[in-house]
Amino acid sequence: MRFLVEPLSLLWKHRSLLWQTTRNEIKARYAGSVLGLAWLLLYPLVFLGVYAVIYLFVFKVRFAIFNSQEYVALIFCGLIPFLGFSEALGLGVSSVTSNASLIKNTLFPIELIPVKSVFVSQCTQVVGTGLLLITIGALGKLTVWALLVPVIWLLQFFFTLGMVWILSSMNVYLRELQNLVGVLILILMMISPIAYTADMVPAGLRNLLKLNPLYYIVIAYQDCLMLGRFPRGEIFWVLLFLAVSSFGCGYWFFSRMKRVFADNV
Numbered sequence: 001m002r003f004l005v006e007p008l009s010l011l012w013k014h015r016s017l018l019w020q021t022t023r024n025e026i027k028a029r030y031a032g033s034v035l036g037l038a039w040l041l042l043y044p045l046v047f048l049g050v051y052a053v054i055y056l057f058v059f060k061v062r063f064a065i066f067n068s069q070e071y072v073a074l075i076f077c078g079l080i081p082f083l084g085f086s087e088a089l090g091l092g093v094s095s096v097t098s099n100a101s102l103i104k105n106t107l108f109p110i111e112l113i114p115v116k117s118v119f120v121s122q123c124t125q126v127v128g129t130g131l132l133l134i135t136i137g138a139l140g141k142l143t144v145w146a147l148l149v150p151v152i153w154l155l156q157f158f159f160t161l162g163m164v165w166i167l168s169s170m171n172v173y174l175r176e177l178q179n180l181v182g183v184l185i186l187i188l189m190m191i192s193p194i195a196y197t198a199d200m201v202p203a204g205l206r207n208l209l210k211l212n213p214l215y216y217i218v219i220a221y222q223d224c225l226m227l228g229r230f231p232r233g234e235i236f237w238v239l240l241f242l243a244v245s246s247f248g249c250g251y252w253f254f255s256r257m258k259r260v261f262a263d264n265v
Contacts, residue, residue: 004244007111007251014112021112022119029120044076044083044128051075055195066226070139074226076132078194078218081153084125085160085214086185092117092164093171094178096261103261110258111251114164122157129153136225143228152220152231155243159213162243162250169257193218213242 011018030037052072063071095117096103096110103110129149136142171177192214193201201209209215216239220231230236 003248003252007247010109010111011115014109017108018112018115018119021116025116025120026123040124040127041131043124044080044131047079047083048072048076051079051195070141070226073132073135073139073141074197074222075195076128076135077221077225078192080125080128080132081156081217081221082189082192082194082214083128084122085156085217086188087121087124088118088160088164089167089181089185091121092160093167093181095164096168096172097175097178110261111165111254114168114254115161117168118157118161118164125153132225141226141228143224145224145228145230148224148230149221152217152224152236152239155239156217158243158247159217159239160246162246162248165250165254169254169261172257172261188212188214193222197222216242 026037030039052075055075056068056071063074066074092114095114099113103113133142133146133149136146167177167181191209191212193209198206198209198215198219216235219235220239223229223231223235231239
């Protein structure tokens with residue numbers, strides 16, 4: 001259990017520092033923008049609008065159990081966690097190489113640099129989730145299983161943080177990685193069940209779909225929010241395993257790689 005206790009203790013010990021640096025990063029990110037923090041709301045809405053138009057009016061996707069408004073909400077259930085995950089990877093992979101001054105600052109724990117990036121990226125997801133819950137409530141689809149959303153988000157956060165710890169440390173030596181991540185995000189967007197359900201995928205391809213970790217995250221949100229049930233089958237338990245293993249292994253990997261960061265950043 002040490003591989004989990006140590007990183008959890010680190011996050012708890014420096015929670016005030018993380019809060020302050022994350023808040024400052026968010027303010028700096030939107031400083032000078034005409035719309036400012038309104039982009040936290042507009043960003044997911046623009047993506048949702050594009051998805052809705054393509055799948056409703058171009059592909060003309062229809063569900064027997066959902067009307068058009070409910071289908072848009074289903075898309076939102078998958079789109080919000082995807083945006084949170086993809087933004088975390090995009091910001092996090094270069095977090096170490098773009099913060100050389102902090103690497104050499106002995107007062108700031110190096111492990112927190114990727115953590116800060118992940119926290120900043122979650123702002124869009126938090127705002128979008130709030131809007132999603134209001135929408136689902138207005139549609140009359142909100143059930144007691146929506147209380148599971150914070151748990152699923154926490155598992156998503158730990159899984160994402162573990163991946164960012166690994167990718168950000170590898171990027172110190174393989175700078176091409178930050179460019180490849182953009183391509184990876186695009187591929188994940190296409191193969192994640194954001195605008196469709198797993199039942200719509202041919203039976204022969206469903207096992208391939210399960211190789212995508214975002215599959216478990218998206219399905220978990222769709223199940224507890226739009227379908228009003230505990231995540232089906234092994235979804236929740238696989239997500240729990242992915243979160244724990246990614247978080248623990250990611251911290252272990254980063255802790256050993258950080259010893260030579262100063263010489264390569």
